[in-house]
Amino acid sequence: MQRDPYKFFRVEGRELLEQLGQGALALDKGGAGAAVVPRLLRLAHTLKGAARVVRQAGIAERAHAIEDALAPWREAAGRVPGDAVNGLLAAVDAIGAQLAALDAPAAAPGAQAAAAPDATGQRTLRADVAEIDTLRDGIAQGHAQIAALQRGTAAALQARGAAARLLDLLAVPAAPGGVAARALAEQLATLLGSGARTLQGATEQLDRTLRQVGDGAEQLRLAPAAALFGALERAARDAAVALGKPLQFEARGGDVRLDADLFAGVQPALVQLVRNALAHGIEAPAQRAASAKPAAGRVTISVERRGAQVALACSDDGAGFDLDAVRRVARQRGLLGKDGEGSEGGETLGRDALLALLLRGGVSTAGRLTEQAGRGVGLDVARDAVERLGGRIELHTEPGRGSTVTLLLPLALAAVDVLRVECAGRTLQIPLRALRRVRRIEPHDIGAGAQGEQLVDDETAIPFAPLAELLGFEGAAAAAPPRAAPGAPPRTALVIDAGGARAALGVTRLAGAIVRCVLQPLPAPLPAHPLIAGASLDVDGRPLLVLDAEGLVQAALRRQAAPAMAAPPRRPLLVVDDSLTTRMLEQSILESAGYDVHTAATAEDGLERARHQAYALFLVDVEMPGMDGFGFIETARADPQLRHVPAMLVTSRASAEDRRRGAQVGAQAYVVKGEFAQDDFLRHVRQLAGA
Known part of the structure; x- marks a missing residue:
């Protein structure tokens, strides 16, 4: 495998650039040079030294130029001029481009793209996630080894049982030498018992340790939302400078930790929403003054969990969406119907319908084409990103008070x-x-x-x-x-x-x-x-x-x-599935529908329960350790006590052959987990259980 001479330098360089960019934004907010510049000088000096070690003279020279540009402001008690901040950010971008251009080994062509920083110098997370996934794979292999140890433990226990039977045989008076054989058998039993207990204890401890490490690996896969904020603040600042609009940027919910892949998928959408807020929402300084608003427009990014979803919102205190302009542009582009009038597309088109038009794409209310606006694709980027991640967008606007675009995404982790x-x-x-x-x-x-x-x-x-x-x-x-x-x-x-x-x-x-x-x-x-x-x-x-x-x-x-109602009758059902999560979910659904539910983790345990308790219905998985679901139903049909109890297979196996076999062994219904619909599931249960 070809050696990568820049592997560690790229990681260190991205981290140093991220900190330099954050420091520049702190200066831009009015941070005193004496409080910020010394730390930036140390970062630039470290970057220069690291670049020289790997013979990247161009990066080292730019880092040295940053030192020269910042040095006059080392002791400044007041604000560092905007031109100096702009120069620092430009240097950060240039070094970021140089870092991205460093070639990774040819044997790993995807590594460079995964590790390259974006244009803002924000550290990406994909390379870290790949390494964590490798760790998780190792843990999975460890669990496979534990399974082998567990099989060894079972074999040792069987040997111990054989030794015990040998002792029983030797208890019968035998030929000379029987006493020695008995002593040897006793020693064998003792050794096997001790070894089995030691092996079992070590296996259980190793299993618990690996599970804890696995949980730690999952935690490492998560990233704080604050990792997004630097890139978004930089995008907001650049747009504000380009448009000549003073800006106050706020971010909330930085401590929320979510899957890094989700952040990587949604970051471009959030950057576009921030730019839209400046281009379409925040008014020019003169307009804000006329509306008695602060000169600096406010853009706020917030992240919060909402149950099984995460909400990432971009809000501004600008003029709100210009819905009249949306209606006018949509009419011009033929998006309102043939005549542009009437309840479906004319002047009576409501707010929600107009906002939906914005989400469809191709509608821009910008007065002129700029780098920030005018192509009608702003919300398209957000919509496409959210749809790829299986989420949705909510729009809210108040004329004269601002707008909020919320991305609602399902949680992965x-x-x-x-x-x-x-x-x-x-x-x-x-x-x-x-x-x-x-x-x-x-x-x-x-x-x-x-x-x-x-x-x-x-x-x-x-x-x-x-x-x-x-x-x-x-x-x-x-x-x-x-x-x-x-x-x-x-x-x-x-x-x-x-x-x-x-x-x-x-x-x-x-x-x-x-x-x-x-x-x-x-x-x-x-x-x-x-x-x-x-x-x-x-x-x-x-x-x-x-x-x-x-x-x-x-x-x-x-x-x-709700008015008080009598509780529905609960009928005894038996759920047999080796997955605890599946058992609990099926039990929750069925008990919510009024049934009394018992569970079993194996087919053998389920049959034992069924012989001591009368059930109205068996709900059985196919793939289980030991006897499978087909075997459970075959055994039940051969048992006079159980043969009349209806059975339903609930399984992930969806082949026609499996369905035919289910019918052959006597299952009255076959539900595929991947096609699970709760209403259909309960309908089958009601039909088979008789209520």
Whole structure:
């Protein structure tokens, strides 16, 4: 493999350029030279030395020029002139271009593109992600080795059993030498037992360690939103300078950590939105003065999680979208219909329809063609990027007050702080951001208001709902504190605030400390659930659900508004699937529909349960360790006790051959997880379970 002489220099150079660019923006905001320039001089000096080590004289000369340009402002107590800041940023861009031009080894043609910085000097994240993925692959191989160790443990245990049987045989009086043979067998049994216990303990410890390392690797894959802000602020500043508009740039939510691939996919869209805000939104200084607005226009980037989505918004305090101009341009371009009139396309076209036209593309309200505007492609860039990532765009505008463009994207991965709670025997996770307080409550703390159960918090009555009831768990009624039962044990209430509303949720108890977990979306075959944001893995590799705070608050409010109804009958069903996440999701869906659900992780365990409990329906996965789903149904059909229980296969296998085999063994329905539709799933269940 050809050696890459610039591998480490490119990484160091990008990091130094990023810091130099951030320092330049700090100076541009009015930072005193004495507070900022010395650090920039050190960065430029470090870059110059590193460039000389790898014989990049051009980069070293430009770094030296930065030192010369900054030196006069080392002791400046006031603001560094704008021309000096412009020169520093131009030098950063030039060095960035030189770094991007450094050739990577020919054996890895994709590495250069992955590692190259963008025009602003913002450090990209793709190379880091590739290295982390390599780490994750190594961890996966480690787990495969653990599986081999586990098989070895099982073999050792079998040998121990053989030794025990040998001891039993030797207990019978035998020929001379039997005593020695017995002693040898005893020694063998002792050694095998000790070795098996040691091997088993070491295997379990290694497995836990690898899972912790895997979680750490997932955390490394995440990047803080603040990594985007430098490039966006630079883009805003360049556009403001080009248009002659003073600017105040703000960024919020920099601590939100999300998948680096998402950032890489959405950054160009956000850069374009920032430029649009300057070109179309922020007024010229004279217009702002006439409107009694501050001279500097404000552009704000905000990042926040919304359940299973992340919202990235670009707001400005400008004039808002000129919808009359949108209507006029759309009419000129023939986008309003044949005559441009009438309810579909004329003067009565509403605000939402006009905003939708903007998102369609090709509509520009700029008065002239510039580098910043005039081609009608501004929102196209954002729309295309969001559609590639499976998201959507929301537009909001107020005439004279500004506009907001929000990109709503599904989460791939996200780091989230959660509080673990126990509810109806299950461990669940509540996002810490939405949690206002945890309270111990007595039965008399829950009152009956006109709209339902309430809890007084901060002298305000807020909706109260048992969490188990909202999620449809078995035994939900027991989670609500009985109001009139003296001496009843206290319960725990979580007061959460989301979506501008508050509610209290009753849980059994707190199940652990606050932890940071890597939130992952639910597996693709499983349907979205309004109360579930995703899942994370604990140290033992078990999936734990992370709940959606806004969905929980809305469910508590709906519970108050809904009239009291008798609980639907619960019919006993058995879900057999080796995936804990799938079992929990199917159980949640079915219990929400009124069924009593039992679960089993293997076909053998499911058959054992079925022989001791009458079920209305079996829901069985195909691919499981040991006996598969086909074997489960064949065995059930051969058992007089079980042959009349209907069975449904719920599997990721979609071939015609698998479907035929399912019908041959006696499955009455076949549901493919990749084609999962909750309504159809429940319809099959109702038909087969008889309710």
